[in-house]
Amino acid sequence: MVVSSLVSTHREGEDVVLLVDDDPSNLALLERALRGRGYRLVSCQAGAEALELARRERPTLVLLDVVMPAMDGYEVCSRLKADEQTRDCAVVFLSALDEADHKVRGLELGAVDYLAKPFDREEVITRVQTHVTVQRLQRQLQRRTRELERELRVAQQLVADQRDRHEGPLLGGSAPARALRESVAAAAESEEPVLLLSPAGAGEEAAARAIHHQSPRGERPFLRVDCLSVEAADTPLFASEGASKWGLARGGTIYLDRVEVLAESLQQELARRLVE
Template structure:
């Protein structure tokens, strides 16, 4: 992608600057917006973004936070400090989902925040909304600059309904948008009381008091019943002008709220579908491991059967040797528990997440359980697993089922990569660690490694090197980890093979 690319529509004067140090993310953003009618610009780091923004003055910037050298927060800070670029609206794009990151972004002047992984339609909707807001703000700024000479023109051109009142709440003038809102002409409105046209219900007495006393009032959302029976949701602003004049500005947000509800419904549906897909992947993994699980369970059950026969023989003796019978029964208990443990680990893995959601987790405990579950595949593939925990790690807030899913997926991939490897390669190594304010685990193998082409598409959906594989495992893993505010990545093993790692924020 070149530094600046335009969309097929050259007629659009609105430029959108995309900033992300990851070429894949930048390409996805470009594909998402390329047919939306904007001129698209691209920057791969903070300094390049600042240079392009100062030269082009785009209408909107989509800005990634996590970038090397100069992160998105610093880029935003510098843009807002520059007189030329401070008015450009900024939407942050980041895998950071904690409240502090969002608050910091908004405090620096961002207008919106979209969490990764994002959905194309959500990004397009938010871009359209912010550009629409930006256009309105630009219009309002231009009108304010011409206020002394074109006050009347301003009132006619704004999209809000504006009512001029006296202190008794009687209308002295309206703009065309106010006429449309009440369904009356200018002459039919003047002299009438505003409260004859609108019933502000629970806020009625308060608004009457504000208008009478000339106070300032701003309400983001107020329920209103119009004279013709319409139920509206309005944003309201009241202020006192010179003398006894008052101004009331109303904006109908009914449709906007409906769109927000639809958007939230779509987000909820997307979340449910992601959860369902992740569960299907766990069931698929459980099915693949079924033969090994059956073998693991069959061994202790066979032992139970044999010990039971021995116990029957002891019971037939006279006198009964109680000490030997007790020893046999204890062995039956041990083997029964062994079979139960295998089944319980599989049941725990494939179950759906509980309503409790994320809870404090000890990453060592989770990884120990996953390694025990993976030992079934370990024996089938002839590849050993070594677990090296780092003691006294702080807890992370996560869903244990989903973390297990990520870990088991990476461990099974590593074992498959090492199938047939020499014994002195040492098998798969799993370790936990602390890195700053994050806890993580790494899965290392001595397999054939990955090609450069495969590295670029590693976490893309429907990309796989397995025969018959769907190629959604790593993509699902990435979605799970990023939804927890963590990170997942890959690097080549210096000894040959691959190292996959996952990190989660400390609780």
């Protein structure tokens, strides 16, 4: 068994076009048509060499002759599409064989197009430009998809971390945890205001959110207000009804964190609103 490795010479963002034809005059014609158009051109005259070059150069597009000695274009295309390193390159067959069954066979093997011999220079230029552009857009889409998948995984982890922090006091099978879950379920069935009493940092907000989500109001807003930031009755808590947090939470739940620090006048305003 012979094991060999190829060092890729492909540079990020570079469009390589691989030209494969056993006729040197056809290669020369293609090179003249495509030279100076922003592609790096690589060429060869045999199928086995084409496979080696494709693994090393990672071409965007392969212009591939169908009829070649030793290994024809169909076999080369089949091997390109079977190799993880080369399967993404676009293959355009070059052939004087104009029968439909030849074209169908090539497309079934993964080719994207056919160019008929003898070549028309303008057609070669246009077809190559079209397929290179399509490949560029596919690469951009794949790159953006990977970025979005990564961002989604990060967001899911942040949500999971946040949930764990909030729901920590409600988890577990201990007697206190079970008792807390029972209290949450009972409070969720009530329309009355709920006063949560616990040491600071013991999970009051987790309990408040659990009550909200288990209640008929679960699909409505849950708004948290830090009462340390509430200094007057015209703050966002009690501002004009439509713009206030009190108004935005209507039909849902408003969680007043550290309600004991509210000034007496604000506590009176809160009591008035609770009995409305």
